[in-house]
Amino acid sequence: MSATIRLKTPLSDSDVEKLKAGDKVLLTGVIYTGRDAAHKRLFDLLKEGKPLPVDLKGQVIYYVGPAPAKPGQAIGSAGPTTSGRMDAFSPKLMEIGLKGMIGKGMRKKEVIEAMKKYKAVYFAATGGAGALLAKAIKKAEVVAYEDLGPEAVSRLEVEDFPVIVVNDTEGNDLYQQGMQQYAR
Amino acid sequence: MREIHASEIAKVVKSLCIEANLYLGEDVLAAFDRAEKMEESPVGKEVFEQLKENARIAREEQVAICQDTGLAVVFVELGQEVHIFGGDFNAAINEGVKQGYQEGYLRKSACHCFSRANTRDNTPAVIHVEMVPGDKVKITVAPKGGGSENMSMVTMLSPSDGIEGIKNRVVEWVKQAGSNPCPPIVVGVGIGGTFEQTALIAKKALLRTLGEKNPDPKLAALEEELLTRINNLGIGPQGLGGRFTALAVHVEMIPCHIASFPMAVNINCHAHRHKEAVI
Ligand code: SF4
Numbered sequence: 001m002s003a004t005i006r007l008k009t010p011l012s013d014s015d016v017e018k019l020k021a022g023d024k025v026l027l028t029g030v031i032y033t034g035r036d037a038a039h040k041r042l043f044d045l046l047k048e049g050k051p052l053p054v055d056l057k058g059q060v061i062y063y064v065g066p067a068p069a070k071p072g073q074a075i076g077s078a079g080p081t082t083s084g085r086m087d088a089f090s091p092k093l094m095e096i097g098l099k100g101m102i103g104k105g106m107r108k109k110e111v112i113e114a115m116k117k118y119k120a121v122y123f124a125a126t127g128g129a130g131a132l133l134a135k136a137i138k139k140a141e142v143v144a145y146e147d148l149g150p151e152a153v154s155r156l157e158v159e160d161f162p163v164i165v166v167n168d169t170e171g172n173d174l175y176q177q178g179m180q181q182y183a184r
Numbered sequence: 185m186r187e188i189h190a191s192e193i194a195k196v197v198k199s200l201c202i203e204a205n206l207y208l209g210e211d212v213l214a215a216f217d218r219a220e221k222m223e224e225s226p227v228g229k230e231v232f233e234q235l236k237e238n239a240r241i242a243r244e245e246q247v248a249i250c251q252d253t254g255l256a257v258v259f260v261e262l263g264q265e266v267h268i269f270g271g272d273f274n275a276a277i278n279e280g281v282k283q284g285y286q287e288g289y290l291r292k293s294a295c296h297c298f299s300r301a302n303t304r305d306n307t308p309a310v311i312h313v314e315m316v317p318g319d320k321v322k323i324t325v326a327p328k329g330g331g332s333e334n335m336s337m338v339t340m341l342s343p344s345d346g347i348e349g350i351k352n353r354v355v356e357w358v359k360q361a362g363s364n365p366c367p368p369i370v371v372g373v374g375i376g377g378t379f380e381q382t383a384l385i386a387k388k389a390l391l392r393t394l395g396e397k398n399p400d401p402k403l404a405a406l407e408e409e410l411l412t413r414i415n416n417l418g419i420g421p422q423g424l425g426g427r428f429t430a431l432a433v434h435v436e437m438i439p440c441h442i443a444s445f446p447m448a449v450n451i452n453c454h455a456h457r458h459k460e461a462v463i
Contacts, residue, residue: 037300067251067291076289077242077251082331082364104422105331105364126231126422127331127366128455130251132238149302150251150291162234164227164424175363178425182225182418 006160010058011099013119019165021172025123026160031060031102033154035081038145039089046092053144054153057097060123064102065150066140067130075140075156077130080104083122087111094118102163106175116171123163124174136161186263186319188463190271193321196461197258197280197309200325202288204459205253206246208239211394212431212456219368219421219428228426235421235454250455253290254327256281256309259391265319278307293330312384324391326458332369332451335361338383341445347406350375350447355413357449358430363423366453370394371414371433374448376440386448389434391458398435407433431456 007015009029019025032054034042045052063083067076083103090101091114099120104127115121125133139157146152166174213236220232242249258277268276285292285306292306310328337357341349354373361369374386397404410433420426431454440446 065251065291065293067248067253068289070247070289073247076291077248079251081252082334084364104366106362106423124363124422124424126234126238127363128250128453129234129238131242131245131247131249132234134247135241149304150293151302174425175423178225178227178420178423179362179418180425182420182425182427184416184418 009060011060012058016099016119016121017169019121019168021165021168021174021177023165025163025165027060027163028159028161029157031062031156031158031161032143033064033066033156034061035063035065035151036085037148037151038153039086041145043089043092046096056093058099059097060100060102061093061098062102062156066134069140073134075134075137078134078137079130080125080127083107090114094120107167112167112171112173115167116169119169121165121169122167124166125161125163133161185267186265187267187269188321190268190273190276192463193268193273193276193323194280194283196323196463197277197325198284198287200323200459200461201256201281201284201290201327204325204327204457205248205288205290207243207459208249209394209456209458212454213239215394215431219431223421223427225420225424225426227424228421228428231421231424248290249457250329251291252293252329252331253285254329254457255294256285256306257326257328257387258309258311259324259326259388260311260313261316261322262313263318263320264315266321274311277311278309281305281307281309321463322460323463324458324460326391329453329455332365332453335365336386336448336450338379338446338448340379341447343443343445345445349445351406351410351413353447354410354449355417358414358451359417359419361451362419365451366455367419367423368421368428368431368454370452370456371410371430372450372452373410373433373435374450375435375437375446377438377446378441379446381438382446383448383450385436385438386450389436390450390452390456392434394456395432400437403435403437407435410435
């Protein structure tokens with residue numbers, strides 16, 4: 001296990017190339033939320049050759065549908081959702097410059113290949129730790145698709161948001177490695 | 185005949201929705217403590233730390249344990265001596281869900297299957313009513329998140345598959361689910377009944393106090409063996425590798441047709457939420 005790495009978003013190729021599966025990372029800066037319905041809309045816009053509501057170059061998308069914020073809170077509980085549902089859309093987004101994805105659960109082979117090809121990484125945040133993770137989110141503002149409710153795209157300002165690298169730019173997979181290490 | 189006003193049902197459902205989503209049960213917290221001590225993976229230990237801290241924040245700051253506050257699954261044991269008056273019983277439950285999810289700042293996760301348009305109040309609730317003797321109404325609210333529910337299954341085995349068939353399917357299924365359902369998980373297994381019954385008893389198995397064994401020694405042994413085999417997979421907390429993929433396996437069994445051997449696996453995540461009240 002390596003020590004914790006502090007990283008600022010947006011991420012460059014060299015930022016992500018340094019990351020290895022198993023690295024613990026604290027992210028600071030702006031990240032964007034997006035899950036099922038938002039991915040579908042972004043993907044459809046790209047297919048039609050239309051501009052996206054946010055420029056994803058160098059950005060990190062967090063697969064999350066937060067709980068509503070209580071008065072005085074920046075955001076309600078906000079842990080990751082299952083990433084596999086975004087697999088169909090992710091390679092296209094990496095192609096246009098997306099550098100990081102935060103979620104939980106396994107990615108398809110094509111997505112892992114795309115991370116190698118386009119230089120991007122997949123981070124896991126602790127699924128179900130939504131109350132804890134919300135503490136690292138200082139500001140949240142809907143920037144697109146407000147009609148989608150919890151599925152809208154929001155711009156989050158995060159400070160030391162804790163994640164772990166699952167898939168790196170070399171095709172390593174922490175889920176596979178971890179399981180092999182502890183299987184009996 | 186005891187009279188209970190429908191508004192009373194709504195009130196109770198409302199507070200159960202909030203309590204279930206904010207306060208993780210003592211049985212689950214105790215299971216985290218036990219597992220954390222025995223977990224060999226350093227990352228796994230850290231995950232347990234985070235989960236305990238998460239539960240503490242949720243409790244103290246009165247926020248949802250997990251942002252996926254689920255579809256509201258409501259089990260009702262309705263005493264046959266009770267007369268509900270003053271309104272529609274099912275509507276009262278839905279009203280309770282609506283108010284609870286609104287006032288508790290819980291996420292609304294119910295949507296239309298095709299358009300995916302959110303119903304905006306987390307209704308309709310999933311309601312299971314069972315008539316029982318007596319003049320009480322017992323209501324259990326068990327919010328169920330999508331991540332773990334998606335990793336569940338029903339299979340119609342052949343009687344010749346036997347108990348080994350059950351074991352292999354459960355272990356295979358948990359392996360396939362991997363990191364998706366937010367391990368450490370709780371595994372509810374239903375055996376027998378019909379297609380729909382086997383799924384229902386698998387879900388009900390999740391309501392049992394965590395780690396409490398099935399009173400039938402054969403089924404208790406099956407639970408134990410399944411837990412060992414699942415934890416030998418090495419998936420570990422959050423799928424990052426480790427000893428604890430599951431905190432418990434709960435099996436329920438009922439008789440089935442001479443030609444059938446149905447089984448179901450209902451996976452629940454560590455956000456193992458349910459709260460009950462008796463009116
Ligand atoms: S599987 Fe459970 S803990 Fe994980 S995100 Fe869904 S509801 Fe939350």
